[in-house]
Amino acid sequence: MLTTGFKLWFGFCAAAVSAAVFAGYTSGATETGPISLGWKGGVGHHVTYVVFVVAAAVFGLLGIMAVAFRDADSESVAEVLGVDTAPPVQPKVGSSVWPALGAMGIATVVVGLVVSSALFVVGLLLLVAVGLEWTMANWSEKATGDPVANRELRERLLRPIEIPVLALVGIGVLVLAMSRVLLASSVNGAVLVAGVVGVCVFGAAFLFSRRPNIPRRVVSTVLILSCVAVLVAGIVAAATGEREFHQKGGGSGGDHVEVGE
């Protein structure tokens, strides 16, 4: 049986093949080149031709996968959901943050291509993370017919990975931002900033622990605003640049580094 997914991808595959042949014939190909994958003659503008042929191959592969995994097959859907017949309509798809984050990942990659390779890598990592999360979300939503069980299943699998990774990334980013602020401040200013931030952190923690009835929303808001403030300060400090450093004591040992004003 040809599934809906197969029809879609096969359509794209056919369109890509047509586009490849058309591109070939309109860019100087020989009569038989484009229809023989270049075996019997030139294919015209080879880059365009290759891009379309590769796209056709990818779409074709996706089409075969759609058939192999019985995509949109009502019997398989019923089997997965543990019911006798498939639901009459497609289940409503819940909200998801992954499309927006995925787009942000693509935007980061794009800006990174022009601005810096580090940003490019960050974008790639974000895309990989979004890809994994999105895939797992889709899988878990269809794992059983019970949404509560589906959610527990997803959390049991992903929380042990998400929490430490997010904690590491969050701490790393905040430490990096704070270090930029300290490096951009004067000697005395850095001491002052470290002191004030330390007191703020300690004071807030003390307050929260003494008042356990503070609404969760207030705690979240304070934490988010604090993190954003540190991030913004770090970005501004990074843009400003570090203060001037001077070697102290002639520099032969290399272990005495002091800061100027």
Next chain:
Amino acid sequence: MTETETAADTTRTGDVVPTALEAAVTTTDHLRIGRAWIASGVLFLVASLVAGLLVSLERMDLSGMALFGSVDTLFRLWSAYRVGIVLLAVVPIIVGLATAVVPLQVGASSVVFPRAASLGFWVWAMGAAITVTGFLIDGGLGTPGGTSRTDAVALTLLGLLMVIGGICCSTVCILTTIVAGRTGGMTLSRIPLFAWTVLVAGSIWLVTLPVLAANAVLIYVDLSGRSAVAFGVEDTIWEQLSWAFSHPQVYAFALPLVGIAGDIVPVAARRRHGSHSTLLVLTALIGLLSFGAYAQSAFDIGTPIREQAIFVVEAFLIVPVVLAVLAGLVDTWRRGSGGRPPAPLVLSMLAVLLLLDGAIVGAIRAVSPLDLLETSATGAQMTFTIGGVLVAVMAGTLWWGDRILGRVAPQGLGFVSGLSAAAGVTLIGVADTISGLLGMNDFTAGDAIGAGSPGSVVDIFNVVAVVGAALLLVGVMGWGLTGLRRLRGAEAPADPWGGHTLEWATGPVEVTSDSPLLDVIAEVGS
């Protein structure tokens, strides 16, 4: 008989109510996504029209470059206007309208692949922001050098790639909804004209916009400066991309306007189209004639593409086809109830007239002895055609806005705004056409003389074009205000126009006849 019904949401546990911001960012509801497309498109539209107005003002006296100071900057803004009004404004607004309305029209519970539709919107939105940033930081689509920075030009191109990717992603979702998500009994020949024209136009977009993306990739590779893979196109950036903003490709972007008019006219006239299937064929023909990815200088081998028979024949064939569509719509209205025409009807018919104007200018432009290909007639054709779409989407949002937002809007303000926009488009189009016949260039050269007016009698028409640009901007801002006032409007009735296509149904329905209009829907248990 197949019934459509709202499915239970099995993906949420139901306890957590998202905030407005969370809902806006994470939504997969097709109406919300459609609204996001339209609202963002209107913002970029206003920005594009401001750019267009500034270019028009500068064009009144190019000798001094009083506003911009250099031809590079002028060209940057001029190309930003063309790219912006098409890919950042009009096409996204159509995508938004289609995302919101088409699933309802074909009886689907939502757009197919809703998360991909959401991804499409976000990719487009971020790509649009990057593109605009590229233009603002001395990038754009001019040749690097002078006042243009290579990295900023690269950023503009990559933003453009994201814009194309987002549009294509959402288009795939809409087309799949039409092809595979229709309710039982809703065959392709029965679907409303708007859904049909979106299917045809979207198919053309999917086979042509990737070509534009490929153009951008080749230029980006050249800009990266690696001699091992050099295509030699970095000095002709606009020439590589301009095919997407002129004949015949602009008709692919304009096709849904026929669908909008085609859905409004029979309901307003209380009369079926004389031949629904004829209109399906005619619109499909416009789609076929609008395939424009071949019409680029990269494919000039021997005779330039734009002087070859296919280009000229397409330019002339499109005129009778649009005329036939217009005749069909007028005939439906004439045979109808003949009451006072509602604002969306008047605006949608004006839109078809503007499309016809664009087609006629396109045909005149293809006449080789007139030598109009590099003149402002090119811009006139784009203005008429894309301006027609703009007026049509104004009509479309007035027509379907109650269904999309659930609130009523002041029709009078929307009507006046639409008239202002139509008048503005007409003034710009007529002025640029006459200026083109008088020899004014289409702003593609690198010096003041080549960039526009050679200081001849076109000055008066440049003044007319400025007035038109101002009227167009005022109209669009009035339209935006109409949308804002709709947000505070009273709750909309379920079927304000007495429409009979599926998007107005308020409950489970069954499709029981051969046409989507008038007597085909029997409401069941609503």
